[in-house]
Amino acid sequence: MVDPLAEVVALLQPQAPFSKLVVASAPWAVRRAETGRPFYFAVLEGGCHLTIDGPPHSNTITLNAGDFALIPAARGFATSSLDRQPPGEGESVTTPIAQMPGGARIGDPDGAVDVRMLVGNCVLGSPDAALLVSLLPQWVHVRGESRLSTLVQLVGDESRAARPAREIVMTRLLEVLLIEAFRSSASTSASPGLVRALADPKLALALRRMHEHPAEPWTVAQLAREAAMSRSAFFARFSRAVGVAPMEYLLAWRMARAQQMLRQRELAIAEIAERVGYSSVSTFGVAFTRHVGMPPGRYSKGDIC
Template sequence: MDVDTLTGLLDGTRARGAFLLRTVVEPPFALRIQDEAPLTLVTVIRGTAQVIRESAVELKPGDVAVIRGPEPYTVADAPGTPWQTIIHPGQVCTTVDGVPREQLGVRSWGDRVDGGTEMLTGTYQLRSEVSRRLLGVLPAMVVQPAAATDRTLVGLLVTEMAGTAPGQELVLDRLLDLLLVSVLRAWLASPSAGSRQHAPHDPVVGPALRLLHTAPEEQWTVAALAAKAGVSRSALARRFTDLVGEPPMAYLTGWRLALAADLLREPDATIGAVARRVGYGSAFALSAAFKRERGQSPQEYRRETAAGQEKHFTTYDPSVVLLGQA
């Protein structure tokens, strides 16, 4: 896997049947979003909207917000507007009294087609442990102003969301990914991203990170990494900890276990094979590390993950989901 931060962040974060919605509302409006989604993208087409968590951030036409979950938040015309609509897990949309809300048309919901505020929302459901680990570097919300947004992508999303042609879902997924990439790429290049995001480009830490990411199965030590980077052991340990936020071997352990967790989702992968691919000498060694760090054995994790996936796919019914791909 490429150590580039954006590539890593999106490697398992590609949309696969992402929920996409065009919302048209007339102020005053307030939508309480408590769907527990890990990642949501919102852009305003016309009018304005406030995204409210601990404070309110105004979105104007063309602005794009990337919101990290699963904590709830509100989208409203103003901070004081009472909630009228609740978005629940599974993207079920109801009034505050629990009455299902009706759609306006294909992938559209709202008060009326000519409402004063129009927004597009794309919701990712991430199941990759690697994605979740890397997603943790994001702040609660990243906002890209209209002047920096690729309006062509937004325009294509608007057009495609109204269609029902074969392959429509795949096209929408890729357009949503491109819009997300454009926002995160700009954020990663900005000073607000912090020193951790610049670690891959550091002349000392960058080479060490590339080695850990591309060859986690190797029996790395700080001394071996330092030799590859051309610096002393103490210099690498100090700079790595300063930029990444944890020592090299602690980072390697977390990375290996995240990879192992993803590999354990593959039904035919044995624990012994997974252990060898991520740098543990035996199934026992991986099991001990996995349980120490995560509080459950690989077998327990695999059973729990399989049960969760079965529940997700057996309870999802497009005919009753009002916020998403109808």
């Protein structure tokens, strides 16, 4: 059985080459502008607030020990101690930040530590990461997941140790942590996206069918039958869970698959068009150009902006 999330994660090629230990003493607050890369938090001890900038509006979540949060799309965010709300967009922040080996110390350097967490940037190896990230939630927050808690503990232990090959081990553990966060769909708190939809058994059936047979001439009515729902109920439920309409999601997935095949340069454009549901090269070319921003032939030559 095809696993839609596994396919998207495999195409993304996630890596976690950078992380740092953050230690903070209340009261504190930090705001970070958009970095251009996904960002993650693994809380080792204590807790904090995290506000993720919109659109359509900002979302504030509370992170506790053992929690993992991931912001797949680059966007601004703010964190703060539990005794205050994170600063809003444009709000000035005056909390002192001091560099320390392997990380940063936030707040009073002599104060009691109220949170220890690993934070870092992710690198998505796919040149089409922006398109694929659009299929994922704006944020993922995982709590109460024993496998993730174990990984967070392992990462924390490794971060505090001075063992041989520490950096290599940290990188591998963080890569596994990222993938496990996406896999934990059933117990994951997330904004609309693929993760939330896969936690819905009926929507998951339709999503798997789209991924198993992207070349099928799917309609909303056919997908609704796969999910054993009425057309209107399926459309509304899918749109709420994923954040886009069923046909919009199908188009994004077809284009992601097409881009992968074009980069591999193993198939003719006509065969790629057929494999992603287009009866002719011309109709495929129009759709691809509109969605990606350049014709398939130019894309296959490596002219990727």
